[in-house]
Amino acid sequence: xxTDTHRRVIERYYEELFNQGRxxxxxxxxxxxxxxxxxxxxxxxxxxxxxxxxVTAMRAAFPDLRYRIDELVVGPDAxxxxxxxxxxxxxxFGALAATGRSFEVAQITIERFRDGQIVAHHRLTDELALLxxxxxxxxxx
Numbered sequence: 001x002x003t004d005t006h007r008r009v010i011e012r013y014y015e016e017l018f019n020q021g022r023x024x025x026x027x028x029x030x031x032x033x034x035x036x037x038x039x040x041x042x043x044x045x046x047x048x049x050x051x052x053x054x055v056t057a058m059r060a061a062f063p064d065l066r067y068r069i070d071e072l073v074v075g076p077d078a079x080x081x082x083x084x085x086x087x088x089x090x091x092x093f094g095a096l097a098a099t100g101r102s103f104e105v106a107q108i109t110i111e112r113f114r115d116g117q118i119v120a121h122h123r124l125t126d127e128l129a130l131l132x133x134x135x136x137x138x139x140x141x
Contacts, residue, residue: 003074005116010079013111013118014067021059023052031117038123041094051121061098062087067107078112085125089134096136103133 013029016022030048037046044050058065065087073080086104089096105126112120131137 002076002113002116006079006111006113007072007074009113009116009118010072010074010081010111011069014069014081014083017051018055018058018065018067021055023055026052026055029118031114031119033114033119034117034121035119036121038121057093058087061089061091061093063090064088077114078110081109081111083107083109093134096134099134099136101134103130105129105133
């Protein structure tokens with residue numbers, strides 16, 4: 001039973017929160033004790049408020065942002081997701097001015113659950129590929 005709930009929460013997390021930018025869903029999908037354990041932007045809150053800021057900033061920088069779920073491994077208290085993230089850089093992203101370039105990178109996350117909500121987040125993104133595709137780092141080839 002928990003695995004079906006966890007799967008639905010993750011699907012909503014990517015489709016409704018990130019792809020659609022529905023930050024009002026943060027309290028529904030994320031536990032009050034939520035902690036982001038992934039590397040983030042300096043000064044970014046590690047709790048639910050930080051997620052709302054990330055979604056808003058990502059959607060402003062990449063208005064066509066899309067996460068595609070490629071694979072989910074669902075357990076009794078955690079979900080591992082392999083996703084593909086894509087978008088076009090149309091607005092500022094941190095200190096980086098819009099480049100107009102598109103990107104597509106791989107990402108893996110582990111989301112831990114408590115009481116049917118995400119309580120902990122761990123992420124690994126191919127950030128080098130992202131920076132290369134945005135033209136910030138030379139391809140090196």
